Amino acid sequence: MTLHGVARGIGAACLGAMLAGCGSNAGPFNLSANEKSNRLMLQGHDAVAYFTLGRHVKGAPEFSAQHDGVTYWFNSAQNAEAFKQAPAKYVPQFGGYCTNGIAYGIPWGGDADAFKVIDGKLYIFGGKESLNYFSMDEKRNLEHAHRLWREEVAGRNAIVQRYKRLILRVPHYKTGAQLAEEWKARQAQGGGK
Numbered sequence: 001m002t003l004h005g006v007a008r009g010i011g012a013a014c015l016g017a018m019l020a021g022c023g024s025n026a027g028p029f030n031l032s033a034n035e036k037s038n039r040l041m042l043q044g045h046d047a048v049a050y051f052t053l054g055r056h057v058k059g060a061p062e063f064s065a066q067h068d069g070v071t072y073w074f075n076s077a078q079n080a081e082a083f084k085q086a087p088a089k090y091v092p093q094f095g096g097y098c099t100n101g102i103a104y105g106i107p108w109g110g111d112a113d114a115f116k117v118i119d120g121k122l123y124i125f126g127g128k129e130s131l132n133y134f135s136m137d138e139k140r141n142l143e144h145a146h147r148l149w150r151e152e153v154a155g156r157n158a159i160v161q162r163y164k165r166l167i168l169r170v171p172h173y174k175t176g177a178q179l180a181e182e183w184k185a186r187q188a189q190g191g192g193k
Contacts, residue, residue, distance in 0.1 A: 041070045042124070045112040047090040048079035051123050057111045067091065091121065091123065094149050097158070098126035100134040103145040106175055107158040117168040131177040136186065144172060 031111075033191035042056075043048070049057040059073025063080040067087045074080040092110070094102045096110050101108035114131050117123070118138070125131040133140050148170070153161055174182075 039070045040070050042092065042112045043097055046074045046076075046079055046159045047072055047092065047122065048074060048082050050115055050117060051090065052079070056115065089120075092124045094123070094145065094153070096124050097153075098130055099123040099145055100125055100130040100141065101132065102153060103141040103148050105152050105170050106162050107146040107153055108162070124172045129176075129183075131181070132183055136179075136182060144170070 044059050044061075046057045046059040049055065057075045059075050059109075061073055061077075063077055064071055064073040065074070065080050065087070067086050071077075072080075072083060074083060082146075093099065095107075095108050095169075098108040098110045108126050111127055112124065114125040114127050115122060116125070116131060116135075125134065
């Protein structure tokens with residue numbers, strides 16, 4: 001690799017922190033310092049409450065369930081039972097990573113309070129800005145996210161995938177600054193999303 005290539009890679013990694021509002025560099029789990037296998041989804045927020053209450057609600061360890069090697073907390077025994085009966089109905093898409101990041105093939109951490117239910121499925125985002133940017137072309141971004149999740153991200157090392165796509169960007173890649181400008185222009189035109 002040439003010096004130019006190394007510099008480009010380092011620059012891409014630094015710029016990646018601004019990607020599409022998905023500023024979190026963490027994964028979607030809270031990991032116990034003593035036990036890395038104790039993965040807590042949604043930072044302990046109740047996956048069922050997104051559907052029943054339309055908002056994020058902190059769960060509690062006494063109301064928990066395991067699914068696919070991940071721990072979920074709920075704010076009631078009723079919600080825990082609903083999840084156990086139909087986990088596929090409630091699990092966040094893309095493993096809880098920022099949906100906007102996945103649309104670029106980049107697994108960034110998601111924030112439990114930035115979410116949207118689309119066609120009965122829960123999607124988590126890296127923050128309000130990330131959700132706004134994603135919503136500017138929701139259909140296309142959702143198609144990109146599902147394709148890239150299937151073809152590149154699911155089941156692979158998130159850190160390796162993240163840096164791969166920060167250096168070798170997808171053709172539709174936009175920086176956080178580009179998306180912010182587009183969002184600002186739409187708001188100025190009264191176009192909302």
